[in-house]
Amino acid sequence: MSKDFTDQRLSYEKGTLDSQQLPSAPLDLLQVWLDEAIAQAVPEPYAMSLATCGADGQPGVRIVLMREITESGIVFYTNYESAKGQDFTENPNAEVLFFWHEMQRQVRIRGRITKVAQTKTDAYFHKRPHDSQLAAWVSEPQSGVVSSREVMEARFAELKQQYPEGSHVPTPEFWGGYELSAHEVEFWQGRANRMHDRIVYSQQQGGGWMTKRLLP
Template sequence: MSTDFSDQRLSYEKGELDASALPELPLPLLQHWVAEAIEQGAPEPYAMSLATCGSDGQPGVRIVLMREITEAGVVFYTNYDSAKGQDIADNPQAEVLFFWHEMQRQVRIRGKVAKVAAAKTDAYFHKRPRDSQLAAWVSEPQSGEVASREVMEANFAELLERFPEGTDIPTPEFWGGYELVATEIEFWQGRANRMHDRIVYTKQADGAWSTSRLLP
C-alpha cells in the first residue's frame, strides 16, 4: 500500500533573505531568527533535529532542544550513554537543523561536538524542574530496553522517595551538555516558485566567516 502526496503544494511567500543586509557573523542572525520565531508563537522554536553518525556508518537523527546560542555555536543536553552520545564519542562531526514552518525558514549548522564544562552542566541541570531532573536518572541508559512503562514509573516513584522535596538532586555523571562548534551555517528562506533564498556562512582557517549564495 502506498500514499501519493505528489499533488500537495504550498507556495512560500512570507519573506526574503537579502544578502546585502546580512551581518558579518552568522550566529547573531541565528539569534535574531530564533527571537522572531518566539515572537510569532512558533511551537518549540528552539527545537532542532540533530544528525549524528557513529562508527557503524549508520546516520541517526532526532529532535533535541537547543538551550543556548554561544559565540561559537549551539548547546544542548542529553544522556552521554545515549545512542547520540555514543555516536558523538565515535565521530564528533554532526549537524543540526532548525525549521520554523510559520516563517518558512530553516537553518542548518554543521560542525564538531564537544562536552561542555561540568560546572555548566551542573548549573543547567539544577535549573530544570525537579521531575525532569529525576527523569534524567530514570533514563539510564537512554534508549536502552525496558520491560514495561510500569518499570519506568516504579523507578521514578523510588527516586521521589529518595529525593523528597527540598533535597538536592545530584547531576548524573552520565548526563550533560554538548556544544556544537559551527564551521558552516546555512540560512534558508522559502520563496515563491521554489526560487528559495539560501545563504551559507563558512568559517575560514583564520577564523573569519565568508558568505555565498546557493542555488535552490
C-alpha cells in the same frame, strides 16, 4: 498500499533573505531569526533535528532542544550513554536543523561536538524542574530496553521518595551538555515558485566568515 502526495503543494511567500543586509557572523543571524520565531509564538522554536553518524556509518536523527547560543556554536544537554552520545565518541562531527514552518525558514548548522564544562552542566541541571531531574536518573542508559512502563514508573516513584520536592538531586555522571562548534551555517528562506533564498556562511582559517548564495 501507497499514498500519492505529488499534488500537495504550498507556495512560500512570507519573506526574503537579502545578502546585502547580513551580519558578519552567522550566529548573530540565528539569534535574530530565533527572536522573531519567539515573537511570532512558533511552538518550541529552539527545537532542532540533530543528525549524527557513528563508526557503523549509519546516520541517526532525533529532535533535541537547544539551550544556549554561544560565541562559537550552540549547546544542548543529553545522556552521555545514549546512541547520540556513543556517536559523538566515535565521530564528533554533527549537524543540526531548525525548521520554522510558520515563517517558512530553516537553518542548518554543521560542526564539531565537544562536552561542556561540568560546572555548566551542573548549573543547567539544577535549573530544570525537580521531576525532570529525577527523570534523567530513570534513563540509565537512555534508549536501553525496559520490560514495561511500570518498571519506569516504579523507579521514578523510588527516586521521588529518595529526593522529595525541594531536596538536592545530584547531577548524574552519565548526563550533561554538549556544544556544537559551527564551521558552516546555511540559512534558507522559502520563496514563491521554489526560487528559495539560500545563504551559507563558511568559517575561514583566521576565524572570520565568508558568505555565498546557493541555487535553490
